[in-house]
Amino acid sequence: MMTVVTVTPMALESDSRTFKQAASVARAGYRSIVVEGRTSRLQRDALPFELISPDGDPEDAGAEEPTASSQSGGLRAFLKRAPESLKWPWRVVRYVAMYAIDFGFVTVRRTPPASLYYLHAFYQFPAVYCLSRRYGVPYIYDAHDFYSRLEEPDQIPWTRRHLILPFERWLERKCVKHAAAVVTVADGIADLLRETFGCESVVIRNCHDSRLDQEHPSVVRETIGIQPDDFLVVVIGRAKKGRAILELLQAVADLPDKVHVAFLGSGYQDKFADDVQRLGLAGRAHFVPPVKPFEVVPFVRGADAAAILYYARSVNYAYSLPNGFFQSVAAELPVLYPDLIEIKKVAERFDIGLGIDPRNSQSLRVGIETLRNDTGRYEQLRRNLSKAHIALDWENEEKKLHELLVNILAEKA
Template sequence: MLVDNGVNGDSRVQKQARSAADAGWEVVLLGRSPSTASQSWQLGGAQVRLLPMPEPLFRKRHQYRRAWLRWPLGYPPNGIAEYRAQQVAAWRADLRFRGAQLALAARAGRRDRTAELWHRARLVLADLADRWVWVRTKMHNRGLYARRYRNPWDRAYTLFWQLTLGDGAWRRLEPGLWDYELAYGPVVDELAPDLIHANDFRMLGVGARAKIRAQAAGRPVTLVWDAHEFLPGIRPWQPNIRWLPAMRAHEREYAPHADAVVTVSDALGDLLRAEHQLTEQPAVVLNAPAAEHAPSGADGSVPDLRQRCGIGLDVPLVVYSGSAAEPRGLRTMVDALPELPGVHTALVVNPDLPYVRKIVAHAQRIGVADRLHVLPYVAHWQVVPFLSGADVGAIPIHHWPNHEIALITKFFEYAHARLPLVVSDVKTMAETVRSTGQGEVFRAKDVADYVRAVRAVLADRERYRAAYDRPGLLEGWTWAAQAEILTGVYRRLLAGAGEGTEISGGASTVPGSPAELPVPAAQR
């Protein structure tokens, strides 16, 4: 299994790896190390290996050159800017220490006026040096990062390589994709897998190239592509005209090499089939909660949400759990608090993100910081019981193509926590909530309508919770059911490859899979 992140925090790949191992495969999950050192641990029966990934190709060529004409005072891009800033900071720290020494000497009657004058002069010099370094560093940063790739030159550059190389244009537009290949590719070859499960578009290329190399060496390999999002509907992390065309070209080049496609919703499956002319409909594997992955005994304890917020059972509590970014709509939740007296809001997010700090500062400005609680993530198997301490689960995401086409992870987590929902009017979630009666829908970005929806749910919580008593509703939204679909895909793909080899039994069957085909115990 391949994923382009550090595994921790990605519940989908963690559940996939554990479930595949439980079904009898030898599973190695390769992710990206956050440092220059490799890391490894066990995830149930699966082995996780995080690989260090240098990314020199991620930087554009101009970021290795000094912008003499536009920013003549900027430092060269060789690390000297950071060195000079730290050097001046150390000098100022030494001057603060020297000033304290002079103050102590004066207090003891040993005042040295010459030394004090020289100290003041050095303070002025340090201020000038600090300002000079700041100016040069500012120009250095502008030279490196200010370019937005939206000018006529970049448009012409993008068009030229698209016309020249077709789907191979990503090699020129976003060569940083090769950094993934150089980090992961040799390890995949060494492992010699029978099946490669590539999560999302960056890993698709790594998996496809590994498959082709293996086939050239006479070793059959099958490739599963797990598409988490619809690439044309992704908002690039910066306004870079090259990024999306490059990523789409990369995906188009390697999608035909996938033996099966797995995705997160029927709507996304339809889009992928049309985008890549797939011969069969992708299998849908929902990112549902996996209660069965909770450890037993003391290790299975779950923190208390309300205790972490410092509030009692009688305090109305709205919770949001997941990624924190502007399109997720967290600002709407905070802006609503002045109109919801007595109601508290908990954000279970990464508290170190600049966006989260910005949200907290905004809450302080409008006087509701005492009712906003920012909490760190918990383990994926703890999420459902942890969230069950709230009264309402909120999903205030904005309209964006990928937001419209799937039931996202937190939707299922809230449902299994039996929380009434307040969701924005993005297509799939709004339709589901209206049909099940498990919550209220409000207009995205509309604070007043969000307030209305929260008030409606808090006024009759049990009516909305009763929706979860519908027979089969929650049972279909479990990871156990989704794991059967996923391992069924594996068995179907490996049925031909497993012929003529000794295999051991013990695998459960899946509707639509080969009749009671056992899983080879030694298959990876």
């Protein structure tokens, strides 16, 4: 049996794209192994593939892709006050150590031989490239984002702008050059990769795989303890830059007390608890810890609507087509969606929600009021969603993945 080894820098429980892809590999009849960069709390014997984790206890599964910025509290406080001349050498040292140890030596040591490697994000490219050369096998590169423009130059420190980002762009160019195929999440990202690296990409969208769904012990309405006639808007995914969280809180504060919002994911409590108190939203704005990726859709299905709060913070965000959007569709929740190219294209094609400006609390308030009060429009959206979630299921995207695997492994043979 041929073996496909998937490598991700993240904890698998916070990387639903990698989870779906690895399950699809196993479903195609290959031995599927995932090497995760951070330790998940997943029950291994219940997974449809093998999972290799770092040594030690599970880490914060809600964290973003690894960076060189984490440090102890005392050191963080010192660096916050220190001049740039003291900050940048430390950042460079941390970054070099991360690449050499975490993304290099540790990844090589933990990753088994394979017939094909499947690399998510370019960070571990040096290790995967070495393994592919050692065993004489190809690798696929899956770009979840347009990493070169995750942030704009004026949004990042001097060290990252002038030292780290040029290195990462060079590294990703090498990764693309040597890959047997490049995969990405949306047509817009594929266009950006073509313009930057001269490559053609296979677009496999982040559609939800309903075959993997498992019920959570509770559902979101029960977890937060609201009444059946309360109107609940959910936001799926961790708190991070590029999402208009505060504006949604302000919108909910201007709506009747029967309107609630639940944020499913990590990071909200630390960043927005003070805003909830200031806006008088205690008991109406709820921060819900993350659930497993295959529990998200059953968990939120009892809500009334979903808000997609991304805005065009950078070129990458302008073309985003996130998991949370497809999970909202799979749960058949009418969506409040931003004017971002890829999201708007899908939402308008199936007529599954209302367009809003996520950075304008008035726009968000009007959108929620319309969904809550216009019964005819709301029911039409729900009917559209009952059809859209079938058309936007991962099973359709999986066919492209299976075809890609067959073609690359046939070329290897």
